Amino acid sequence: MPRVLLLHQTSLGKKAIVAVTGVVMFGFLTGHMLGNLQVFRGPEALNHYAALLKATAPLLWGTRIVVLTSVIAHIYFSMMLAAQSGDARPTPYAKRENNTANLASMSMRLSGPTLGLFIVYHLLHLTLGFSPTGVHSETDVYANVMSSFSIWWLAAIYIVAQLMLGLHLFHGAWSFFQTLGLNHPRYNALRRYFAAGITLLIVGGNILIPSVILSGYRTQAQLDAETPAAPADDAPVEARNIVVE
Amino acid sequence: MAGDAKTMNLRLHVWRQTSVKDEGRFEEYAAKGVSPGMSFLEMLDVVNEELITTGKQPLAFDHDCREGICGACGVMINGNAHGPQGATTTCQLHMRSFSDGDELWIEPWRARAFPVLRDLMVDRSAFDRIIAAGGYASVRTGSARDANEILIPKQNADSAMDAAACIGCAACVAACPNASAALFTAAKVTHLAELPQGQPERMRRVVRMVDQMDIEGFGHCTNHRECEAACPKQISVAVIAQMNRDYLRAKLIAPADNENAGSGG
Numbered sequence: 001m002p003r004v005l006l007l008h009q010t011s012l013g014k015k016a017i018v019a020v021t022g023v024v025m026f027g028f029l030t031g032h033m034l035g036n037l038q039v040f041r042g043p044e045a046l047n048h049y050a051a052l053l054k055a056t057a058p059l060l061w062g063t064r065i066v067v068l069t070s071v072i073a074h075i076y077f078s079m080m081l082a083a084q085s086g087d088a089r090p091t092p093y094a095k096r097e098n099n100t101a102n103l104a105s106m107s108m109r110l111s112g113p114t115l116g117l118f119i120v121y122h123l124l125h126l127t128l129g130f131s132p133t134g135v136h137s138e139t140d141v142y143a144n145v146m147s148s149f150s151i152w153w154l155a156a157i158y159i160v161a162q163l164m165l166g167l168h169l170f171h172g173a174w175s176f177f178q179t180l181g182l183n184h185p186r187y188n189a190l191r192r193y194f195a196a197g198i199t200l201l202i203v204g205g206n207i208l209i210p211s212v213i214l215s216g217y218r219t220q221a222q223l224d225a226e227t228p229a230a231p232a233d234d235a236p237v238e239a240r241n242i243v244v245e
Numbered sequence: 246m247a248g249d250a251k252t253m254n255l256r257l258h259v260w261r262q263t264s265v266k267d268e269g270r271f272e273e274y275a276a277k278g279v280s281p282g283m284s285f286l287e288m289l290d291v292v293n294e295e296l297i298t299t300g301k302q303p304l305a306f307d308h309d310c311r312e313g314i315c316g317a318c319g320v321m322i323n324g325n326a327h328g329p330q331g332a333t334t335t336c337q338l339h340m341r342s343f344s345d346g347d348e349l350w351i352e353p354w355r356a357r358a359f360p361v362l363r364d365l366m367v368d369r370s371a372f373d374r375i376i377a378a379g380g381y382a383s384v385r386t387g388s389a390r391d392a393n394e395i396l397i398p399k400q401n402a403d404s405a406m407d408a409a410a411c412i413g414c415a416a417c418v419a420a421c422p423n424a425s426a427a428l429f430t431a432a433k434v435t436h437l438a439e440l441p442q443g444q445p446e447r448m449r450r451v452v453r454m455v456d457q458m459d460i461e462g463f464g465h466c467t468n469h470r471e472c473e474a475a476c477p478k479q480i481s482v483a484v485i486a487q488m489n490r491d492y493l494r495a496k497l498i499a500p501a502d503n504e505n506a507g508s509g510g
Contacts, residue, residue: 003497007496087357087464088357088424088463094271094352095321175468178489179468181489
């Protein structure tokens with residue numbers, strides 16, 4: 001049997017699996033965030049992007065299977081490890097102070113399950129189409145997103161979930177370096193900056209979508225799509241003249 | 246002693262437990278006339294003297310050298326392993342760290358792997374078994390080798406010494422929210438892994454010691470770094486990363502027979 005399949009037998013092996021699956025999800029989240037920002041380029045761009053993702057079945061299903069397997073393994077082995085730690089101190093301290101543990105590190109076992117529930121909700125809402133708005137289109141992803149995030153509480157669910165994601169990522173993105181033994185005196189301090197930077201990037205980009213849509217602001221590309229007749233300011237003079245006439 | 250060396254009175258809540266089987270409970274004591282120059286253990290000695298003269302059982306606590314190098318002492322003081330002062334063992338913590346009228350909660354290290362024997366004393370033989378599983382280098386014995394016969398780069402010697410500063414006091418386990426023994430085990434793995442003498446058994450050592458750590462019932466490391474903050478010898482969590490790296494190498498890359506190879510000639 002390949003030795004990698006025996007890793008799960010020990011605590012450090014389980015931790016390595018949790019770390020690697022976390023990195024896989026990190027990669028997915030980065031792509032997911034960048035892709036979804038296309039909503040600000042208007043309906044055509046987003047719907048074209050969505051169609052592109054679904055165009056190649058092996059790519060679509062390959063990604064789905066890898067990400068889903070990672071999610072399941074991440075949750076399963078995290079739960080086993082949490083149980084191990086739960087057993088390790090049967091009598092709690094009457095008093096205990098934290099000196100270096102932070103909100104993010106201490107809330108992993110809260111932010112994790114919250115994100116698990118959110119992912120189920122998110123898939124039901126925007127992938128499977130059980131939308132609280134009552135309307136869902138398989139092809140007009142732009143309309144789904146815009147109608148959903150115009151409802152304040154729907155947008156709020158997503159924004160709160162992203163804040164939880166931020167807590168989880170901030171600790172996870174630092175922690176995986178330690179767990180996988182990726183350290184070097186020269187670069188150790190950078191690991192915290194990396195974690196903070198990538199967390200801000202992913203969470204910031206994701207929060208932008210529901211919050212900007214809810215605020216009612218529309219980019220030029222979106223406005224153009226809603227009133228297709230008006231050409232842009234930088235169109236050739238002749239084109240503008242035609243419209244004026 | 247300084248001119249303003251007035252004494253302090255403290256209220257102590259101390260964990261009392263008669264045996265491993267006893268459930269245990271906090272009991273309240275008054276520590277009167279405590280000098281700021283006393284060590285924490287001397288303060289407990291004073292309390293014990295009064296307990297003995299009034300015919301009560303004295304507080305049981307581990308201690309030996311009382312100069313911060315043996316690793317025998319250690320209690321939780323108001324939720325901090327070895328008390329509030331960094332890089333200090335309980336015996337080297339002085340009462341000047343506290344103020345008159347303070348209320349102190351004094352508890353033993355708490356972990357399944359460390360059963361409480363009596364009051365503040367815990368059984369730390371789980372650490373001995375982790376060492377016995379691989380925390381040694383097998384060498385030919387005989388006459389002493391010449392100095393500098395084995396060349397060791399300064400950087401490696403330094404990091405080996407940093408890791409070898411571990412006195413096995415178990416404050417890392419006590420301070421860890423998961424009761425993990427990762428810092429202790431990693432320090433013992435690393436101080437040998439940094440030296441040429443440790444190389445032949447390096448892969449099998451890390452596997453055996455980590456496996457023993459799991460068997461003893463410690464929790465797993467979630468990188469809170471509470472151990473590093475509590476460690477009286479300031480051992481860095483960098484050793485944990487090194488242990489993790491060596492462990493994954495041993496499990497995934499190193500030749501399979503390495504787990505049994507390497508017993509010294």
